[in-house]
Amino acid sequence: MADWLSPAEWEAVRLSLRVAFWATLFTLPLGVFVAFALARWRFPGREALNILVHLPLIMPPVVTGYLLLLAFGARGPIGGFLDSAFGFTFAFRWTGAALASGVMAFPFMVRAVRLSIEAVDPRLEQAAATLGASRPWVFLTVTLPLILPGIIAGTVLAFAKGMGEFGATITFVSNIPGETRTIPLAIDLLLETPGGERAAARLAGLSILLAALALVLSEWVSRRVAARVGGR
Amino acid sequence: MLEVSLRHAFAGFTLDAQFRAPPGVTVLFGRSGSGKTTIVNAVAGLLSPDEGRIASGDWVLLDTDRGVRLRPHRRRLGYIFQEGRLFPHLTVRQNLAYGTWFAPKGAPREDMGRVVEMLGIGPLLHRRPAALSGGEKQRVAIGRALLSAPRLILADEPLAALDEARKAEILPYFERLRDEVSVPILYVSHSASEVARLATTVVAIEGGRVIAQGPAAEVLGDPAILPAGAREAGAVLTARVAAHHDDGLTELDAGGIPLFLPRVALAPGSLLRVRIAAHDVILSRERPEGLSALNILPGRVQDVRPGDGPGAIVALDTAAGRVLARITRRSAEALGLRAGMDVHAVVKTVSVAAADIGTSGAG
CATH class of the missing domain: 2.40.50.100 (RNA polymerase II/Efflux pump adaptor protein, barrel-sandwich hybrid domain)
Structure with a gap:
């Protein structure tokens, strides 16, 4: 099994999983929070926030990558600050790939969670309040369990996006072996290398397999959760 | 004795109601749209009125003059909603227990076994709300409100969504609540027979105002009031x-x-x-x-x-x-x-x- 892929190819797989994992981990709480704010709160700038969240979905990924480079690059305002204050760098590191994947995955996460929050009957949350539950408890004991299927769907979408992100990643952090060369970037390079088609096909097949696995898993989990929530 | 005084202006409708709810069942009686539910929601804290005071002795839920507006979860009320509002992701037993998770430790509370027995919901404890009939849901909702150690029970037309047979099934439970539980009950209804059976005190509401209040026999027997109209007298x-x-x-x-x-x-x-x-x-x-x-x-x-x-x-x-x-x-x-x-x-x-x-x- 191990020699089915070359060491370089294994590295791309491991890197993709790592990038997708961290991108999902950070997108999840932030995405749930933003989805909740957009679904439930009325505040100035709500529409602007909505547009901002959706921009990576609509803009060419290269443009997103370019904007990330401007902001989080070594000489960018945020990137420069993080580097000088904490010694933390996004530029040309796997952390940058994770950031790019997270930004690209964010709208998918927010949309999935927001839909499920809008489906929650606020009268149930009122009932919980009359029974003595404070706002945070209402969220934890009523809202969160009811939106779990949406959160799972959003997580799978975000993870899949993290595994497959290409345009923003290559623009922002380039194609560096062992650092930012995830599966799609490796495939891209292999296709431009004479004799690389077989290796590209292997990685492509593996991508399809991983995506299918994630989908099956999430379907199974969300069916179980939906059955609990729906009471059957 | 609970004393309620509320003033709230909506577009095209003004609520201006003062009444007292002595122990027992106080029924807010009036037609649809007369403001009954608004009053109960204000007592529960789900609606914040422009002005008002809701208090029972030194237990103050709302006093706009002194800037007191207790949040709903601090009011210690058991609210029985028209549509039950059971939590779909919890079993009947967890629904019943929900209020007890948040009730103060030392609060006088009903015994779960006694409430389950009184409402006849023992066989339902492991089910989820989706598997209950309308009448069963409402019985569980009554139990859930009762077990949250409330100082006052609110019921907003709890029978209105049920057919006649289910109403006949639930009404005796409210009679038992009135006769066996010491917590006062504020009950909204537009049904003359519910009022006649349950009310200790009747507060007749019309157009957002209290037009009469007093012992049930007195208010219902007054031909000048007829809050539900002459047909329902x-x-x-x-x-x-x-x-x-x-x-x-x-x-x-x-x-x-x-x-x-x-x-x-x-x-x-x-x-x-x-x-x-x-x-x-x-x-x-x-x-x-x-x-x-x-x-x-x-x-x-x-x-x-x-x-x-x-x-x-x-x-x-x-x-x-x-x-x-x-x-x-x-x-x-x-x-x-x-x-x-x-x-x-x-x-x-x-x-x-x-x-x-x-x-x-x-x-």
């Missing part, structure tokens, strides 16, 4: 079960007057309340002879109120209590009815609906 009598007869009738003693009703499942000696719908009462100046109706109550006309249409409401005082009769204005004139005149009220036994007969804890 009816007085409430308190009577004691005297005997059950072999022909399927139960004989009651209502202030010395015998009343015959279809069989009532209560032991002789029990107190009950009977609502006599005004449109089921016939008036006669002479004591009628050769009549099939069994119940004849002699009384004295106290008031004759012509309505907007062809009808009139006649209020008479009998030894059994106040009785209302809805007759035509033409009949009222033909009989020459006026205050002080002696008449006989005739009530057919079978016209008293089972839904209008209930137990009477407070008497």
Whole structure:
């Protein structure tokens, strides 16, 4: 099994999983929070926030990558600050790939969670309040369990996006072996290398397999959760 | 005693209501849109009124003059909603326990086993709400409110979403709540028979204002109020079960007057309340002879109120209590009815609906 892929190819797989994992981990709480704010709160700038969240979905990924480079690059305002204050760098590191994947995955996460929050009957949350539950408890004991299927769907979408992100990643952090060369970037390079088609096909097949696995898993989990929530 | 005073302006509707809710069941009675639910939501804290004060002794829920607006979760109320609002992701047992998770540790609370037994929901404990019938859901909702150790129970038309059979199933549980649990209850209804069976105190609401409040028999027997309209008018009598007869009738003693009703499942000696719908009462100046109706109550006309249409409401005082009769204005004139005149009220036994007969804890 191990020699089915070359060491370089294994590295791309491991890197993709790592990038997708961290991108999902950070997108999840932030995405749930933003989805909740957009679904439930009325505040100035709500529409602007909505547009901002959706921009990576609509803009060419290269443009997103370019904007990330401007902001989080070594000489960018945020990137420069993080580097000088904490010694933390996004530029040309796997952390940058994770950031790019997270930004690209964010709208998918927010949309999935927001839909499920809008489906929650606020009268149930009122009932919980009359029974003595404070706002945070209402969220934890009523809202969160009811939106779990949406959160799972959003997580799978975000993870899949993290595994497959290409345009923003290559623009922002380039194609560096062992650092930012995830599966799609490796495939891209292999296709431009004479004799690389077989290796590209292997990685492509593996991508399809991983995506299918994630989908099956999430379907199974969300069916179980939906059955609990729906009471059957 | 809970004292409520509220003022809130909506677009095109102003609520301006003051009332007191003594122990027992206080029913906010009025038509749809009269502001009843708004009042209950303000008591629960789900609506923040422009001005007002809601307090019971030193327990202050709202006092806008002093800037007190307790958040809903700090009010310690058990709210029974019209649609139950059970948590779909929790089992019946978890739904019942939900309020106990947040109740203060030392609060006097009902015993889970006793409440489950009283509501007959033992076999449902492991189910989820989706697998319950409408009546079962509402019983669980009652239990959930009761078990949250509330200082006041609110019920907003808890029977309105149920069919007649389910209403008949749930209403006795509210009677038991009134008679066996010491927590005061604020109950919203537009149904005259629910009011007649449950209310200790009636607060009649119309157009966002309180038009009358007082003991149930007094408010329901006042022909000047009729919060549900003349069609729904009816007085409430308190009577004691005297005997059950072999022909399927139960004989009651209502202030010395015998009343015959279809069989009532209560032991002789029990107190009950009977609502006599005004449109089921016939008036006669002479004591009628050769009549099939069994119940004849002699009384004295106290008031004759012509309505907007062809009808009139006649209020008479009998030894059994106040009785209302809805007759035509033409009949009222033909009989020459006026205050002080002696008449006989005739009530057919079978016209008293089972839904209008209930137990009477407070008497």
